[in-house]
Amino acid sequence: MADELLLEGAVEPSRNRHLFGHGEAEAYLAQSYRSGKGHHALLLEGAAGIGKATLAFRFANHVLHFPHPADAPDQLITPDHASPLTRQIIAGASHDLLHLKRPVDSKSGKLKTAITVEEVRRAGHFLSQTSGTGNWRIVIVDAADDLNRNAANAILKILEEPPKNAMFLLISHAPGRLLPTIRSRCLPLRLRPLAAVDLKAALGALGLSARGQDEERMAALANGSVAEALKLVNYGGLEIIDAYDAVLKGTSAEARLVMHKLADTVSKRENETVFDFLLGHVDGDIKVRARGAAFAGNLSLAERLAGLSSEIAADVAEADAYNLDRRQLALDLLSRLRTALEPSGADA
Template sequence: MADEQLLEGAVPPAANRHLFGHEQAEHYLAEAYRSGKGHHAILLEGAEGIGKATLAFRFANHVLHFPHPPDAPEKLIVPDHTSTITRQVIAGASHDLMHLKRPVDAKSGRLRTAITVEEVRRAGHFLTQTSGTGNWRIVVVDAADDLNRNAANAILKILEEPPKNAMFLLISHAPGRLLPTIRSRCLPLALRPLGPHDLSAALSALGIDTGGEDAGKLADLAGGSVSEALKLINYGGGEIIEAYHETLAGGDAEARAIMHRLADTLAKRDNETVLAFLLGHIDEDIKARAREAAMSGAIARAERLAVLSSEIGKDVATADAFNLDQKQLVLDLLSRVRAAVN
């Protein structure tokens, strides 16, 4: 199954045999399903890149192997790549599982900015068809945060009256962005970022050389996220973060020179992953500074930073939607952040 968003060094979630740090969630899903009292819609919440999609596909694979709940084992099975069912799930060829995600635009070849209502309608049609194997019909929504308004309303209707033997596994990096009515119809299962030991184990399972990086420091920089750690290690994310903070601390001439070097580098088409990494870091940095200001009693500064964070989020979404010049976007954002924090 091709994944346009797969990072260098990563394994597609459906094919990943390794899952670290979420033993309690695995145990809960296995026990709830085996008891026959599992929920028809489960919302896996947590930071991006911590294993939510891997857990979703692992659970889906488990259910498809054991369609009669009382026959299921007490623990989720590890995907067996020699199994026909598992191979079909990995290849995206299963007649009983649908991976609902942002589609690729036929004209540009790029991922669209949202999951559209047409995609949800396809999922609805998929769920109404009778399984040839008599198995469950499972839809993995990855990520539910990407549903546009019409798509969200369409999926809500399905959640309100789900077909028999239908199951939704919704993945959310930012649950607050979901419609409250969608959340209310799902069973939330929150996953925490990985600690240093689990993150190191996950990277080791991928064959990633951390270059002797301190496990605690790497986990802190990556926010307990495997995907963020891969960006730090394989995409030069560490150097990008260092350059960003140099633009905030340096003199005007030095800062401008660094800004232009960063913008030139990040505006290249093959650097879209690193650009997204920087934008995410900027957002987290501004929010952290806003929290720090609020805690110290500098309410006016906290409010300015909070407004800036919201404005930047809107500007980034607009630039993405209309394919605006990325170099100018980076220069503008860096200038505004520098002015706000100094």
């Protein structure tokens, strides 16, 4: 079954042969492993879509090809799709690698909202078995942010007393949300967003590029994330942002018309990625505006926007939990944001 989180135009991290912009991290991992002093648990931190999972699989592939650190080269090898071991990793059939992620709900057929404790127990069983090859046993947690509390506590117990030749590669988009005790058991490796040249190269490797002015605009809006760039180009993200701006800048009548069209578009059943993109853009824009207002001394506006951000987050969580009407949710949050941005006496 294909990964439901895989964006159109993307390549699964397990089969991706290309990684751009993280040469220093690759060199560190290769040399640390070769020294025989590598940490048993690594926390790969950074924004979503910049290559953390691809790096994790790349490193796992390297380790499993060279189970004795002293024999490993000082640079990570590029995954060779002709290698039987690499093909097993891609197929999810490796006996020495477990990819821990949100499971699919057997009733709805959709991904669950969290990595459950049952999944972590699978990891415990996996690590308790002796490797048939005498190799490392590697668990990639993708993403550790998705662990619910019971699952997080269960993974913590394993991290506290790891089996011999066990290695954890935890991926996190927001490490501050993880249990401090989990972070303390891991060696953090921070990955930066891709520079414009690396983002362009990554998109080129996917056979994708924006043209003309859209290329510069896309690079600026993507914030160094290949995933965000794919949403902008392949999912109409640029058009969504244009419509969003029109809602906030237009007259009441103009805004109402665009608002309804935008809500109709993002709430379609097949547009879940687009809906999530809008929510993410709204959240980021509100926070930027709140910071700007605070720095400008407009504390009333900053407070209104901060409160609205918290309210929207709660409403989105409730809508997800109860499968509420997304169209109405989109209309409501856009209307409330327009209202919040209207000058009040305290803003004067």
